[in-house]
Amino acid sequence: MTGAGLSAVTEQDLLALVAALDRGDVRAPMNETCLRANGFGHLVDALRPYLGLGREGIHAVVDVVLAERRHRKAPRLTLVWTGDDPGVSHSRHTRVVLPELFARAREHVLIAGYAIDHGAELFASLHRGMADHAVTADLFVDVGQLAERLRQAAKGAGQSWPLVSAPLEAAKGNVERGRAVVELFYRLMWPFGDPRPVVYFDPRTAEKQSPVSLHAKCVVIDHEYTLITSANFTDRGQTRNLEAGVAIEDRGFAASLERQWLNLVDAGVVVR
Known part of the structure; x- marks a missing residue:
């Protein structure tokens, strides 16, 4: 980082x-x-x-x-919303805010998410920033949920999941299984090649019927701009569900949130 x-x-x-x-x-x-x-x-x-x-x-x-x-100036807060928005609105739509945040990055992006799909569309502006401006990115994922989304992605692409997922079935232990899922993420949801985000996961989320989930959904851009939202990084979460979140422009808050994730890395709770 x-x-x-x-x-x-x-x-x-x-x-x-x-x-x-x-x-x-x-x-x-x-x-x-x-x-x-x-x-x-x-x-x-x-x-x-x-x-x-x-x-x-x-x-x-x-x-x-x-x-x-x-x-310093007070934090700037913006309501971020997904779904029906009748009447006079003071919100911005999630599907607009997220790619805008990725596109403005010039240093570093931190993403934590529970469910992810349509990676080619979701991460296109992020990859452009990484390729054009040497932006670095760290992605924190839930292994079990990501594996299920990868299964759906493989099915949608007409690929045989038993064949695609063979490395997962052969993996021994949570860490090896998690890393096998991450390799499939790069293959099925990150079609751009290098540069790629560094992916972290809690090994406990690789267990079948795990009692632990990485359920947070947040983004930090350039140590200053933060999005915290109920919306998953999925088509439903970004476009159709009723979801609420807040975009925060404040370096102090961004630093605190990034430190929370770094603490997990430093303590070995999540692994690369």
């Missing part, structure tokens, strides 16, 4: 760092080892340019960032 300096660090993390500096928990020499030993390993990349400033210098830099956060 790519970073965006201190702008991508949550306010909670900055306040925790200041408190640790004030208590004297984080002492010289200010380096990567010191940060990791005090529970701030996830801030190493963001703080690396400032480590040479020492304890007082880093404290001053973080104070400036926190002061800027307190005076």
Whole structure:
């Protein structure tokens, strides 16, 4: 995943760092080892340019960032809607907002979704950004649900699912099964070739009749623009169901949401 300096660090993390500096928990020499030993390993990349400033210098830099956060503009919120919309509306349609978000990306895209279909249409603008602007993308998926959608995609393309899914049936263990499903995703739902998104999954969702689902539906663009929605990344969710969501323009919120997913990666709850 790519970073965006201190702008991508949550306010909670900055306040925790200041408190640790004030208590004297984080002492010289200010380096990567010191940060990791005090529970701030996830801030190493963001703080690396400032480590040479020492304890007082880093404290001053973080104070400036926190002061800027307190005076920044309020988050911009937009209602995002799928389905019938009678009367005077103040919403924007999901099927319009999602490709617009993908198209505006110039750095990084994070996507988490439960159900996905029609990948060639859904991800076309994302792939263009990756190809034209070197945008990187991370995709978090539910293995069981994705496998079912891939079965439907293979059937729709006139392919034999027993033949296509042979690697899944031969897989031993949740991680191997999950990776087999991801390879089929690249084959059936990402027809563009390289560059491709990095896909993460919770191995528990690869179990048959798993009690765990990755049910979140959200997108973060360039560490600043966020969409959180009830709508799956499916034709029904994007065009026909009744679904509600919110588009949020705010770096602090985007950074907090990205950190939630990064925490899962760092802890090994989800695997690549």
